[in-house]
Amino acid sequence: MGIFDKYKEPVFLKESSNAAEEIELLQSLLEKAPEDIQKQIQQDIRCLQAGKAGEDRIAFELKNSHMPMFILHDLYLVHGEYTAQIDYLIITRKRCFVLECKNLYGDIEVNSAGDFIRTMKYGNRYVKEGIYSPITQNQRHMEVIKAVRGESKSNIVTKTLFERYFEQNYRSVVVLANPQTVLNSRYAKKEVKDKIIRADQLITYIKRVNNERGAEDNGEKHMEEIARWFLGKHQENPKNYFAKYESLVNVEQSDNKVEAVTEEPAEVIPENTVVTKGTDSDNTIICPRCGAHMVKRKATKGANAGNEFYGCSRYPKCRGIVNIK
Structure with a gap:
């Protein structure tokens, strides 16, 4: 970092998400909803609250990193029929980091096949269940980023170079934000293990990866240009929990014909x-x-x-x- 550098601390270009607003709106529907729909609403509220708590922990780590970086929280990108809701996109001088935040409960095991297996305790017994791989989920986000960013390249040469070095310059990482989660990745392949960290390891991880060979220091001007470019590509996420349940509650309270559910x-x-x-x-x-x-x-x-x-x-x-x- 040079003595004349403008940025010496992290900058949140986009810090907010709509989770808090959605939780508040869903809570306003609870009293109006019949019992069965109340259970669904409460389950979605719990999921939103857990997700928000996990993302807040990551925000805390980033704000206290004392590193020059640009951060976009809850970024929604669209490329054709494909979309990506990215929990955090972090742009540093050397690399960009695509974070998938998981506030998972229970103990998580990643086996040699890359499967994620969660163990939960119910009373006196333990139950194992497979969960969708957040690494696969984040890899799909990476593909959308690659497609959207690739379109901005002015000619075939720059686009080819961007695609060739994409995996080196953009790193996918799954961050386990629940401090009580126990991760067992002993038998996971190295390429899988390297993409899973705990929230308290995030800043150390970013520094380590940026110190790896092949990273280029692009300067703060280029870092800011990339961040503002992605911010310009952000779109509002059409998913709306409140609209979904508002329709269902209205259906239950009327004798009219069933209304269509607003969420696909x-x-x-x-x-x-x-x-x-x-x-x-x-x-x-x-x-x-x-x-x-x-x-x-x-x-x-x-x-x-x-x-x-x-x-x-x-x-x-x-x-x-x-x-x-």
């Missing part, structure tokens, strides 16, 4: 399909009859007593069912 369903499961236990959550199953979200229930009588299934959140107005194997 992640997946509509055909009726009578059997879903494998542990592969879906209450947020990803959509009623095959009316399009509303489904909730997990347990049969209390009949031949299937004790078995779990997904039932429509609008029951008894809608009796859509998806069985669980």
